[in-house]
Amino acid sequence: MIRVVIFLLLVGVAALGAAWLADRPGDVTITWPWLGYRIDTSVMALAAAILTLVALSILAWSILRALARSPRVVARRRRERRETRGLAAISRGLVAVGAGDAAAARRHAREAGRLAPADPLALLLTAQSAQMAGDPASAEAAFRAMVEREDTKLLGLHGLYIEAQRRDDAVVAKAAAEEAARTAPALGWAAQAVLDFRCAEHDWVGALAALERAMRAKLIAKSAYRRQRGVLLTARALALVDQDKDSAKSLALEAATLAPDLVPAAALAGRFLAEEGNVRRAGRVIEAAWRANPHPDLAEAYADLRPGASARDRLARVQTLARQVNANAEGAFAVAQAALDAREFAIARDALAPLAERPTRRVATLMAELEELDTGDVGRAREWMARAVNAAADPAWTADGVVSDHWMPVSPVTGRLDAFQWKVPLAELELEGVLIEERRARPAPVIVEAPPAPPPVPAPAPSPAPEKSADAAPAPAPTPRAAPVGAKNVPRHVQRTVGPVIPLVHAPDDPGPEPEPSPSDPRSRMRQFFGG
16 A cells, blocks of 8 residues: 555656646757757657667667577576476386386486486486386495485485395495494484494494484483393393403393393393392392293292202292292292202192193103102103103294294394393294295395194003114204304394385295204203113
8 A cells, every 4th residue: 555655656746747847848959069960959858868768778788688698598498398307207207116117117217317317306216216127236326326415315325225235235234324323313224223233243332332322312212222221231241251250240230220121131140149149139130030021040040049058948949939920830840940959859740730731841851850750760751751742842032933042132033132032932933924924025034944843752651662662752853943144144124124115025935954952952851761
């Protein structure tokens, strides 16, 4: 409204000026002596001439400027048209990638690279189309071009990391992950990858530093941080037990504080405390872990709280521990084993009685030992050992299909931290079909082989002939084992976390060589009974 008023005022002033000049005409004389010209005119005519001259000058200047700028304008218009066509090619190419049309994606990528070579999306389309077409060299070249640019550096590093995973090149993958973590500490995949590489190399100090950086960047929940730090501290303590006992002790105590339910941390801390005479605190540490996760290592450490104690004192201590978790199989096993050591056969039989109806291998093995020590009935003992062949499996340290006789901080298959759990191996293997389906898009599988079911063995008569008993003993079943993971292997569980840009190809399973059963395996005892 104010602008309209101002405009009207200006128009009014101009009209008044024109009217004033019209009422008072004047004469203007222009004389050019050198040319011999003399011009006589009115003021109004002179003003009109000046205005016309100014208008013609502006028009001529505009035409000249347009002619001078025309090359730049034409070039800019052509460039805009190329960019528009390039963006259209990128859009069509990304749609083709999402639809799985590798040929169309590659065609549009070439067009986008020709029309918009500097566009970061064109580089991404080139890399993805090369991945779909199975051309890792072109994909890696595109990712390296991204690394050279500040705006696409992290994307390029991620792509190089994934390509290195595809060919199991741990050196390049580690370098890409560390560079990405240095560039952007809050980048989740890079922080996790660096932690996994440190764990796979058993660099527990470096792994702890990587975990601290992830915590400072708020990439991990506090509860998960405490658990993983406890696992790493336990791993470091176990590595220092024979080198620096004092450091190992402080690390184990901190680990038990951070993760009270971590069995190896509690068992190690309890042993250290017992050695220095702090029996009460050692008992509290082991009891806290036992209530959360009953385990034979905890029972053994609790029984040894007082070095040099008699077998009966050890039995009484184990019975006290077992009462803290009523009706638990591990408590019954611990009491039975301690009772056998103390030659309290009635207590051992009572502890195993609830488990003898559907015995596991460990129950059958303990019953065989009980029969041999208590009654001396070798035939009955062999009968129990024969039943152990087809008995259900006992809990063991299991991770990614690998069964270990001791706890390990990382999985030997995937390098995953805190992967081992105390569970029945077959219970995990029943779920492994889903995991294999999920891993079909990865270059190397997690190898999982269920232990082969041995042929059924008939239970021998109470007094079998020695020849038949020896013939009836089957060969011990091999322990499931994964193929060894070399230094060049990349922790493959990171692929489940990060995921490739384009799904990877699943390779066939290879269970690797079968090892000899460990001496602690119940089947080794069977061979002793049957003369194997």
